[in-house]
Amino acid sequence: MSRIGRKPIVVPKGVTVTVKKDVLEFKGPKGAMKMGVPPNIVFELNGAELVAKNESGDLENSKYHGLARSLMANAVQGVTEGFKRELDIVGVGYRAEVKGKQVVFALGYSHPAVFDIPAGIDVVVDKMTHVTVTGVDRQLVGQVAANIRGLRKPDPYKQKGVRYSGEVLKKKVGKTGA
Numbered sequence: 001m002s003r004i005g006r007k008p009i010v011v012p013k014g015v016t017v018t019v020k021k022d023v024l025e026f027k028g029p030k031g032a033m034k035m036g037v038p039p040n041i042v043f044e045l046n047g048a049e050l051v052a053k054n055e056s057g058d059l060e061n062s063k064y065h066g067l068a069r070s071l072m073a074n075a076v077q078g079v080t081e082g083f084k085r086e087l088d089i090v091g092v093g094y095r096a097e098v099k100g101k102q103v104v105f106a107l108g109y110s111h112p113a114v115f116d117i118p119a120g121i122d123v124v125v126d127k128m129t130h131v132t133v134t135g136v137d138r139q140l141v142g143q144v145a146a147n148i149r150g151l152r153k154p155d156p157y158k159q160k161g162v163r164y165s166g167e168v169l170k171k172k173v174g175k176t177g178a
Helices: 059-080 138-149
Strands: 016-019 023-027 032-036 041-046 049-054 083-090 095-099 102-106 113-116 121-126 130-135 161-164
Touching: 016 041, 023 059, 032 059, 041 059, 049 059, 059 138, 083 138, 095 121, 121 138, 130 138, 138 161
Parallel strands: none
Antiparallel strands: 016 023, 023 032, 041 049, 083 130, 083 161, 095 102, 102 113, 121 130
């Protein structure tokens, strides 16, 4: 049995959880989400706690027990607090700006890089070099941040590009002209 799967999920006030056979629906102050439930995993709502149980009890399905519990805990956290990833743009002339449902990046290429913002995600650009990605779905927030970082990955030699805030790069020494 999974140790993580056995831990109950505390549902805070202001969050409603609807338990159906294959889907759990979460509604909270930040938004709403639907999460699919893996086969043979059952969720029960006991007061203000959500408990995951392995219905079949065999080891083949127990691998989904902790996964399902973690996904549902992330959904509860997402509808109450939301998730956030911050990126920094480093380089001379590198900048970003939001235009409608798109973010336009100038990253040293001959053309601007245009990134479409998916539904359910908010992107805020501060000082043209700091990008904040927020949303309810943890996986989607992380994927959007990774896609933005992929537009110009940090260069190990000149340290330029798009990086996560707080990311430490190991600087490589370039060739010497000796």
